[in-house]
Amino acid sequence: MKALYFTFFVILFFVMLIVPFWACQNAPQAAVATNADGTGESFAVYISSENKIKNIPVNDYVLGVLGAHSDKNAPQESLKAQAVCAYTLALYYKDHTSDKNYDLEDIYDGYADIICQKEKWGDGYAATVDRFKAAINEVAGQWLSYHNAPILALCHAVSSGKTENAKDILGEDLPYLISAESTGDLYCPTLESKKTVPLSDLKSLMDSFGKTADTPDIKLDKTAAGAVKSVSIYGVGAKGEEIKNALSLPSLCFSISVNDKEATVTTLGSGSLLGLSRCGADYMAQKGATYAEILSNYYTDCALVKKK
Numbered sequence: 001m002k003a004l005y006f007t008f009f010v011i012l013f014f015v016m017l018i019v020p021f022w023a024c025q026n027a028p029q030a031a032v033a034t035n036a037d038g039t040g041e042s043f044a045v046y047i048s049s050e051n052k053i054k055n056i057p058v059n060d061y062v063l064g065v066l067g068a069h070s071d072k073n074a075p076q077e078s079l080k081a082q083a084v085c086a087y088t089l090a091l092y093y094k095d096h097t098s099d100k101n102y103d104l105e106d107i108y109d110g111y112a113d114i115i116c117q118k119e120k121w122g123d124g125y126a127a128t129v130d131r132f133k134a135a136i137n138e139v140a141g142q143w144l145s146y147h148n149a150p151i152l153a154l155c156h157a158v159s160s161g162k163t164e165n166a167k168d169i170l171g172e173d174l175p176y177l178i179s180a181e182s183t184g185d186l187y188c189p190t191l192e193s194k195k196t197v198p199l200s201d202l203k204s205l206m207d208s209f210g211k212t213a214d215t216p217d218i219k220l221d222k223t224a225a226g227a228v229k230s231v232s233i234y235g236v237g238a239k240g241e242e243i244k245n246a247l248s249l250p251s252l253c254f255s256i257s258v259n260d261k262e263a264t265v266t267t268l269g270s271g272s273l274l275g276l277s278r279c280g281a282d283y284m285a286q287k288g289a290t291y292a293e294i295l296s297n298y299y300t301d302c303a304l305v306k307k308k
Contacts, residue, residue, distance in 0.1 A: 084291065092152050
């Protein structure tokens, strides 16, 4: 009996030793307490690829967002508008992550560290980063407020010429995130993309949603700005988002035409189609708009404030 008890306690000892060690190895590592210089505002950012939380100074984080998404030749006023959006969105997510041990995740708004930016910009890295930093420094601490709270300052690459309502895309009524004119997108070289799909593949896709008919009979239910809310193809219904994802389309603003053998899917825009369009912002800046005017165009009834 003593031998049995001894064996039990030995096993229990090793379990208590190994389980916490395993848990620590699989849990995100905690952030460093302060910045390199011990001062300044930072975000505790969960880096998904490393399963680690890093304490990143605000301006470095904003630079990482611009480095991931912005055009290196974007006008300074457009870059400033995008910097304000990046900071505002980070503050918004921070306000909505009270149940986590970090402020935001790198996948929320996209984030490119120094290594990624050097690979992306190549020989133009130094000049590009200097331009981005100059824009960020000019608007440091500024964010968009609606009823004294940071807004969901979503951005995207290019719209169809009009951005979408949050209600139509997210199912949530956000008064500051409503459809806005984005004329510059109509001149964007990446506005339109086309994809051909064999009718047999399209029918197989719709088979996954229900029993199909013999003919395509395509019907699309769209928002006022052009995003597809739902479709009916081969007599079967599906959500626009489901078709977008299945066909790997760049946005929800698409149309479908067919001939005897294949379907042609034409898509306008890229990204969520909500909030600031980077291509549209670039165009506005080229026409003389300030960053404040750009932000006012894409976000309704918001105040531009500066953190004390």
